[in-house]
Amino acid sequence: MMIDLRSDTVTLPSPGMKKAMDSAPLGDDVFREDPSINALEKRLAQDFGKEDGLFCPSGTMANQLAIKVHTQPGDQVICSWAAHVYNYEGGGMAFHSGATSKLLDGAQGLFKAENVQAAILKEETYHPRSRLVVIEDTSNKGGGAIWDHNEIKKIRKVSAEKGLSMHLDGARLYNRLIAAPVDKKEYASSFDSMSLCLSKGLGAPVGSVLLGDEDFIHQARRIRKIFGGGMRQAGILAAAGTYALDHHVERLAEDHHHAQSIAIVLKEMDIVEEVLPADTNIVIFHLKKGYHADAFVVALAEEGVMTFAIGQQTVRFVLHLDISSEDVKKVIACLKKMKL
Numbered sequence: 410m411m412i413d414l415r416s417d418t419v420t421l422p423s424p425g426m427k428k429a430m431d432s433a434p435l436g437d438d439v440f441r442e443d444p445s446i447n448a449l450e451k452r453l454a455q456d457f458g459k460e461d462g463l464f465c466p467s468g469t470m471a472n473q474l475a476i477k478v479h480t481q482p483g484d485q486v487i488c489s490w491a492a493h494v495y496n497y498e499g500g501g502m503a504f505h506s507g508a509t510s511k512l513l514d515g516a517q518g519l520f521k522a523e524n525v526q527a528a529i530l531k532e533e534t535y536h537p538r539s540r541l542v543v544i545e546d547t548s549n550k551g552g553g554a555i556w557d558h559n560e561i562k563k564i565r566k567v568s569a570e571k572g573l574s575m576h577l578d579g580a581r582l583y584n585r586l587i588a589a590p591v592d593k594k595e596y597a598s599s600f601d602s603m604s605l606c607l608s609k610g611l612g613a614p615v616g617s618v619l620l621g622d623e624d625f626i627h628q629a630r631r632i633r634k635i636f637g638g639g640m641r642q643a644g645i646l647a648a649a650g651t652y653a654l655d656h657h658v659e660r661l662a663e664d665h666h667h668a669q670s671i672a673i674v675l676k677e678m679d680i681v682e683e684v685l686p687a688d689t690n691i692v693i694f695h696l697k698k699g700y701h702a703d704a705f706v707v708a709l710a711e712e713g714v715m716t717f718a719i720g721q722q723t724v725r726f727v728l729h730l731d732i733s734s735e736d737v738k739k740v741i742a743c744l745k746k747m748k749l
Contacts, residue, residue, distance in 0.1 A: 412736045414716045417729035420612040426652045433648035438640045445644025458594035461626035463619045471604035471619040473501040474629040475576045479541045482507030488543040491518030491550035517551030522563035545578040553691030565599040577603040584689040587661040611653035612730045615646045664690035664728040667737045692726040712743040
């Protein structure tokens with residue numbers, strides 16, 4: 410059986426999760442009558458001190474709904490060069506919202522308040538209007554890097570002074586909360602909206618929840634319908650998310666430990682140039698000149714380990730709940746004997 414390190418989206422529902430899904434009370438969510446969805450939305454809104462929530466089929470939809478509500482066509486969205494909303498959502502900012510992007514530099518996809526300050530455009534007829542700042546915590550392309558909470562608060566201050574909203578792409582926020590705990594409500598207070606993914610590290614098969622104030626969620630609910638995201642008896646999926654919140658949050662620390670164990674071995678390999686800090690469950694590393702990521706991936710696959718290249722000389726491993734300690738030992742053994 411292959412050890413799959415391609416992503417934490419490849420997990421399968423556990424028997425307990427399937428049982429919770431099977432017994433979930435259901436209703437029509439478009440009519441706001443699905444009790445399982447309503448309970449999940451309310452729970453997460455209360456957890457993070459927001460007024461309301463909206464269950465979505467994917468994190469991409471949740472992020473794109475937020476951008477659509479916060480902006481008008483031609484507006485500028487400020488985000489990192491590494492941001493998921495820019496790199497991996499099919500150009501959705503342009504396609505759905507007609508928004509432009511201002512990409513900020515920063516190691517591991519983490520920028521600073523001074524970068525935001527410099528990026529905000531003056532109100533001129535020939536400029537796009539700067540309207541939204543997006544932060545992704547943890548930073549996927551940054552190797553699961555964690556944002557400094559104080560820096561987020563500084564960015565919030567700059568954004569508020571200039572009339573910009575802030576959105577959090579919290580695809581792996583729970584990884585951050587385990588690795589670098591902060592008060593949920595205080596953390597969330599920096600953001601006008603947040604998307605929280607249940608199908609990555611938490612292991613649910615489908616779903617993200619978008620959080621914000623009542624008016625924001627009211628608008629997002631309407632746009633979700635326009636996007637084709639109105640669901641009926643989707644409480645089956647919400648029940649999986651609720652089970653994940655009850656059973657799969659604290660165990661994220663295991664994934665972080667596994668990632669750090671693999672990172673240590675990679676640093677000792679002659680063919681590896683650099684390993685990004687493994688703060689959470691993602692390990693990104695760069696091969697030395699003359700070695701190719703595709704060949705590395707093929708060699709690992711021949712040993713029963715699946716992963717993929719994210720650049721000509723860059724590979725990503727992602728740890729998750731379906732990777733055991735024994736699996737990690739096997740991966741380390743494969744790495745130690747690898748020859749390209």
